[in-house]
Amino acid sequence: MKITIIGVGLIGGSMALKLKSAGLVSYVFGVDQNENHLTEAKNLGIIDEISSLENAVSQSELVIIAIPVDAARKILPSVLDLINDNQTVMDVGSTKHGIVETVRNHPMRKRFVAFHPMWGTENSGPKSAISASFSGKAAVICNREESDEDALKIVEKITKNLDMHLIYMNAEDHDIHTAYISHISHITSYALANTVLEKEREEETIFQLASTGFSSTVRLAKSHPEMWVPIFKQNKENVLDVLNEHISQLRKFKSALEKENYDLLEDLIRNANKIRGILDK
Amino acid sequence: MKITIIGVGLIGGSMALKLKSAGLVSYVFGVDQNENHLTEAKNLGIIDEISSLENAVSQSELVIIAIPVDAARKILPSVLDLINDNQTVMDVGSTKHGIVETVRNHPMRKRFVAFHPMWGTENSGPKSAISASFSGKAAVICNREESDEDALKIVEKITKNLDMHLIYMNAEDHDIHTAYISHISHITSYALANTVLEKEREEETIFQLASTGFSSTVRLAKSHPEMWVPIFKQNKENVLDVLNEHISQLRKFKSALEKENYDLLEDLIRNANKIRGILDK
Known part of the structure; x- marks a missing residue:
């Protein structure tokens, strides 16, 4: 062919x-x-x-x-x-x-x-x-x-x-699912990179200390805007929907820490752990 | 020995x-x-x-x-x-x-x-x-x-x-750096897993569609609370500091999308891309 x-x-x-x-x-x-x-x-x-x-x-x-x-x-x-x-x-x-x-x-x-x-x-x-x-x-x-x-x-x-x-x-369902499974991962990764770049002025320390966990979470932040801006633009409504939910999930961690509610923190983590059962099927 | x-x-x-x-x-x-x-x-x-x-x-x-x-x-x-x-x-x-x-x-x-x-x-x-x-x-x-x-x-x-x-x-500096480089990655990963679990009720779809990007961003969400609750507890102030910054970085993405300000979105992504130069040194 x-x-x-x-x-x-x-x-x-x-x-x-x-x-x-x-x-x-x-x-x-x-x-x-x-x-x-x-x-x-x-x-x-x-x-x-x-x-x-x-x-x-x-x-x-x-x-x-x-x-x-x-x-x-x-x-x-x-x-x-x-x-x-x-x-x-x-x-x-x-x-x-x-x-x-x-x-x-x-x-x-x-x-x-x-x-x-x-x-x-x-x-x-x-x-x-x-x-x-x-x-x-x-x-x-x-x-x-x-x-x-x-x-x-x-x-x-x-x-x-x-x-x-x-x-x-169908195309609508696809775009909802990819917002969850792929597009939001890129936004969290970009935001995490920007957080570290903002707070951690000592670049040498980032480089030296960066553990495998950090590297894997922030890996997607290397992805180019030429590809990703058009994706976010075309899937704006779904991405915003998931992003709002993600910020509200992060706020739960913030609140558990601020209130020193470590039982809630443990519940949040145990819930997140369920992803293992789904991903490792 | x-x-x-x-x-x-x-x-x-x-x-x-x-x-x-x-x-x-x-x-x-x-x-x-x-x-x-x-x-x-x-x-x-x-x-x-x-x-x-x-x-x-x-x-x-x-x-x-x-x-x-x-x-x-x-x-x-x-x-x-x-x-x-x-x-x-x-x-x-x-x-x-x-x-x-x-x-x-x-x-x-x-x-x-x-x-x-x-x-x-x-x-x-x-x-x-x-x-x-x-x-x-x-x-x-x-x-x-x-x-x-x-x-x-x-x-x-x-x-x-x-x-x-x-x-x-020194120990204080170590705990600040690990909050940036390791602890926040775990919180974002837990929160991302909870986001997907909350929004995406179709477990089979997560499993089938989960791309390599998603798997790597959410990998840390499998980590056990027995190890991580005590870490967040002992490093509470630093973790909260970084978590607040991270939420504010995510809000910038949210705002850029809501206002359809795609130039800002591109700037945010280009800034995040700098992590490549630091991690790939």
């Missing part, structure tokens, strides 16, 4: 590497605004050819849009304008309601599959791409009834070759 | 394994209130002998106290009562001001070294002990001037054999 990757960064690059090594994809056209990324991706064997959008799409069975969610919403209609009924387009964005709304009335809507692989790291760019990355993780297809059966089949095959398990969901 | 480990859990057990494999320690007496832990530790080769406190201490050059910080404060004076000038006692607790105050006027104070290895996981018990755990991490000795030179030498040798690098600090 010949494919086009629009956006040869962490996600697009990792998908290309994995799908090539799995033998499903024989040739990858790379399209990106960032010429350095294109050259890097070519040198790393992620893509086979640097191409214009029109040329790439015209020769591809499948087009994967792997750019920030605001840019993906902008480019998707133009990509659908370029394809025929034998071609399929998928995205990989972390918000889904906005993008399915954008093309709801597009004549080629049925050739688009709204997709979200639940994997990422705090890094970006083709150099961060890892072939084994998606293995064992979940991937979501949203609003499957709005896509053609054969387009869904292709994306299901892609999922299988990424070694991911597939979940079907 | 023959040593006693009081508390054969994650930290005590990991230290015993590492120090034995490094060849520094030849024999380990295990003391613990939890008889199952003692049996497990014996079966796992972490300790050589299950013993009473008195018997163990009488035959040990070094006593390592590796129990929750409130229990450590209680037991330390009795251990110092049992030793002579050729024996050394160290703790491994995550708060240091309380414990050094407890023994400030003890006649054997100089045989005690206040120690904190900056490593841990969300797990507990001897089964979680890992020999390689401490490698490359920082360890802190507090108030070195209150300990005898030869007692310090022994703990420095222990640190070297754990493959850790040593930092000296």
Whole structure:
């Protein structure tokens, strides 16, 4: 299968590497605004050819849009304008309601599959791409009834070759769940980094003392605003809802400490411990 | 060297394994209130002998106290009562001001070294002990001037054999830094787990969708209250100080989203990104 990757960064690059090594994809056209990324991706064997959008799409069975969610919403209609009924387009964005709304009335809507692989790291760019990355993780297809059966089949095959398990969901539910499971983690991590940077002026001490616990909690704070501002923007209502709940949960810890109510503190911690039973299933 | 480990859990057990494999320690007496832990530790080769406190201490050059910080404060004076000038006692607790105050006027104070290895996981018990755990991490000795030179030498040798690098600090500074670097991470992680458990009633969805980002941010929420309530209690003022700052940082994200001020949101994220430069030094 010949494919086009629009956006040869962490996600697009990792998908290309994995799908090539799995033998499903024989040739990858790379399209990106960032010429350095294109050259890097070519040198790393992620893509086979640097191409214009029109040329790439015209020769591809499948087009994967792997750019920030605001840019993906902008480019998707133009990509659908370029394809025929034998071609399929998928995205990989972390918000889904906005993008399915954008093309709801597009004549080629049925050739688009709204997709979200639940994997990422705090890094970006083709150099961060890892072939084994998606293995064992979940991937979501949203609003499957709005896509053609054969387009869904292709994306299901892609999922299988990424070694991911597939979940079907409507776009609104997806965006609520990702606010809980992914987006809020980034905000707490950013806020934690800003807290430490604000309070702890001795950078050398942070570096020396930073324990494994701190590093893992604050890891996501390294994630770039180019990717995350558009996600928060598109999922604003859900993210605010969860953020308000999170602040109110933190206030319970604050109140337990202020009132020296250590039984309440223990109850709060025991409740949080339940996450072990859920995550370690 | 023959040593006693009081508390054969994650930290005590990991230290015993590492120090034995490094060849520094030849024999380990295990003391613990939890008889199952003692049996497990014996079966796992972490300790050589299950013993009473008195018997163990009488035959040990070094006593390592590796129990929750409130229990450590209680037991330390009795251990110092049992030793002579050729024996050394160290703790491994995550708060240091309380414990050094407890023994400030003890006649054997100089045989005690206040120690904190900056490593841990969300797990507990001897089964979680890992020999390689401490490698490359920082360890802190507090108030070195209150300990005898030869007692310090022994703990420095222990640190070297754990493959850790040593930092000296006074106990008050240590407790301020650990509030920033370790204790607040646990509170945010607990609060995040409680947020998700409160908002996301569909446990199956959490399990299926939980991405690597979520798992790493919420990992610390699995940590037990038996260890953490005493830490928050002993470091209450510093933890509250950092927690207030953290809530105010989260409010900035909330405000930026509510006002749709995406330039501010980007600034907040760019500032948080600076943690990369510090952590990846």
